[in-house]
Amino acid sequence: MSIQLYFNPLSQPSRAVHAILVIGKIPHDLHNIDFMKQEQNTPEYKKISPTGNVPSIVDGDVVLFESHTILKYLAKKFKLENLYPSDIVKQAILDQYLDWHHTGTRQITLTARDFVFYPKFVGKPAPENKDERFKELEWYLKAFEEIFLGNGKHQYILGFPEPTIADLSAICELSTLFMLNIDLTPHPHLHKYIKHMLSIPEVNQIHQQTFEFTQKFAENLRQEYIDLMK
Ligand SMILES: N[C@@H](CCC(=O)N[C@@H](CS)C(=O)NCC(=O)O)C(=O)O
Numbered sequence: 001m002s003i004q005l006y007f008n009p010l011s012q013p014s015r016a017v018h019a020i021l022v023i024g025k026i027p028h029d030l031h032n033i034d035f036m037k038q039e040q041n042t043p044e045y046k047k048i049s050p051t052g053n054v055p056s057i058v059d060g061d062v063v064l065f066e067s068h069t070i071l072k073y074l075a076k077k078f079k080l081e082n083l084y085p086s087d088i089v090k091q092a093i094l095d096q097y098l099d100w101h102h103t104g105t106r107q108i109t110l111t112a113r114d115f116v117f118y119p120k121f122v123g124k125p126a127p128e129n130k131d132e133r134f135k136e137l138e139w140y141l142k143a144f145e146e147i148f149l150g151n152g153k154h155q156y157i158l159g160f161p162e163p164t165i166a167d168l169s170a171i172c173e174l175s176t177l178f179m180l181n182i183d184l185t186p187h188p189h190l191h192k193y194i195k196h197m198l199s200i201p202e203v204n205q206i207h208q209q210t211f212e213f214t215q216k217f218a219e220n221l222r223q224e225y226i227d228l229m230k
Helices: 012-023 067-077 088-103 107-122 130-148 165-174 188-198 201-217 223-228
Strands: 003-007 028-032 056-059 062-065
Touching: 003 012, 012 067, 012 165, 012 201, 056 067, 062 067, 067 165, 088 165, 107 130, 107 165, 130 165, 130 188, 165 188, 165 201, 188 201, 188 223
Parallel strands: 003 028
Antiparallel strands: 003 056, 056 062
């Protein structure tokens, strides 16, 4: 039976779940939830995802929301040992990133939402504390680079030898940096990581729609980002 994924290609956690389905060659059907039509808030959809968020999945009788819960469930169910090892210590090590992600790396999306999405598409003015918010974001990028990439010592988050679900979640968030057009020169290890993760064919594939969208509206997009989008 195929996994039913309810998602939106512009949603970072949706892309992470899409990525594991593609990488794990897990049979699935995609259901696009259109935010412009408020499809995430219909009573029918809220039976699947009571928070009115994407992603969510239906796997027979199992109905789940929250991307990290879904990523762990799929990795365990389909025995994707490299993506989320069965060893509980290794799981706990990875969980540290997965928990930090929601208030750490996720700041990228919140910044893009407040300063790009809302002003451009919803007509909500950008907050006035731009310098403060961008400075804060720089702090999170530095923390990601230092703590989770060991300042360039690790190719993958926390030194795992192959990409894990932590990397899938992280790259889908980091790719939102394109929308903010931030200069990555002060973060060489992070830049190298993004470049490498996006060179993984399945990860690149699930980003194509987002890339096309970003290219359409992001002004004066940096060449470094255009190169990463190929
Ligand atoms: N912690 C959740 C976050 C999910 C989330 O924020 N989804 C956003 C899209 S990126 C959403 O569905 N938003 C719907 C809305 O804003 O109405 C997860 O990891 O799944």
